[in-house]
Amino acid sequence: MSFQKLDDLGRKLEALEHALSILGADEATHMAVGGGEKRAEAMSNLAGMYHAQATAPQIADWIAAAKPETEDQRLALAEFERQYVSATCLPTEFVERKTAATMRSEQLWRELRAKGDWDSFLPALEGVVALVREEAQLRAAATGLAPYDALMDQYDPGNRTADLDPVFADLKRFLKGFVPEALAAQEARLAKRPRKSLNGPYPIEKQRELGLAAMRAVGFDFxxxxxxxxxxxxxxxxxxxxxxxxxxxxxxxxxxxxxxxHETGHALYEQGLPKDWSHWSLGKARGMGIHESQSLFVEMQLARSPEFWHFALPLVHQHLGADAIPGWDVADVLNEVNFVERGYIRVDADEVTYPLHVILRYELEQDLVAGTLEASQIPQAWDAKMTEYLGISTINDPKDGPMQDVHWPGGAFGYFPSYTLGAMIAAQQWATLEKAQPSLRSDIAKGDFTGVNQWRADNIWSQGSRWSTPDLITRATGEPLNTDFFKAHLKKRYLA
Known part of the structure; x- marks a missing residue:
């Protein structure tokens, strides 16, 4: 009976999640400017209803009394309990304080980032860091995890610094030497075949049709x-x-x-989740690292490969016109989409330098949560790591240094590792898939993505949240997360 009560609750929560998600998407795309105030009021009330139902005290009794009859039910109950502990471990008073502080911090960040005014922003960030330390302790007490692990577990259940630290340290050592090698190889390549300029303008409607055709080709269900x-x-x-x-x-x-x-990669994962469990946590995506691995699998492993462009270049000509990129062949496109350069901005970084931006943030936020680094010391610490890892300085440029991301102003500590974990998981999945399907590359060159998608549906999408992030990686690829696959991918793509 208790399991049935949890099942009924799951359906009610799913309905509220559905409404909130669609209202949020509509706000960002179609809502008229004047609708903002009432939309915020509606979403706030729905969020309040969701939180009240998801954290009701009787749920603990239902969980304790539930008697799962199948393996799926057992896994569903365990994941539901984990989510319940995560939702109830923070007192309402704390949630209100943190929400107010992060909203104010984000507003200040938007106003002050463009000016690079670190000094005016610092007090708000110091307040957020203090609250994040408090949250880390509350979550640690409820879960038995170390404070930073407890924060990270919200985004990638099962990830622990004890496992990630050596993985990231290995990747960092490799990349510090590899970036100069990749840049030198690129320079030699471009000496023989210089980058070509794009031949715009490209009408938006034609670009839209090209995007829709690419989505359809890789499996998006319209x-x-x-x-x-x-x-x-x-x-x-x-x-x-x-x-x-x-x-x-x-x-x-x-x-x-x-x-x-990239977004189609996320979408394919969502569309492939187990439908029978959609109203349980078990039927949801397994964390941000796995989600990012699915988007980067499509964007990086597939869409920046020569095989993909053998298929996609005719698609470009079909939708943008035969003279869209005159004289370009596959090698010219690869020169453009795989261009490497040292830069300040994480979101603009290529796949070679991007992990160093993430590792820098991962290291700093661990120190911030532990109290061994104060917010006031971030610019110097940031500059030291940027100089060491990428050979560029941000000491007099907070706008393009520690003020560039919204994550810390918004209190999202423990999120950054997911980005680089996603890239590494994607490379490991690709290597596993290539062994399992010897015709993989020739299939892609013909525009046949059925084998690619069937493997991911079987091993990732249909699994939902049955397993922790590390367990899902091991089950899908046959071994734990291993930097060798990502390193081999980078060498093959950028040194060839």
């Missing part, structure tokens, strides 16, 4: 999803109605196309 425009691309909505967005520039089309393919 009976359960759509594409719109937003200021920042995202994949939202719900698995039965995925709301994907992109943005367009008329002077070039590759950034929009790559953004579409």
């Amino acid at each position: 009976t359960h999803g759509s594409l719109a425009v937003s200021h920042h691309p995202f994949c939202g909505g719900v698995p039965t109605d995925v709301r994907m967005t992109t943005r367009y520039r008329t002077d070039e089309f590759l950034s929009s196309l790559m953004g579409v393919l």
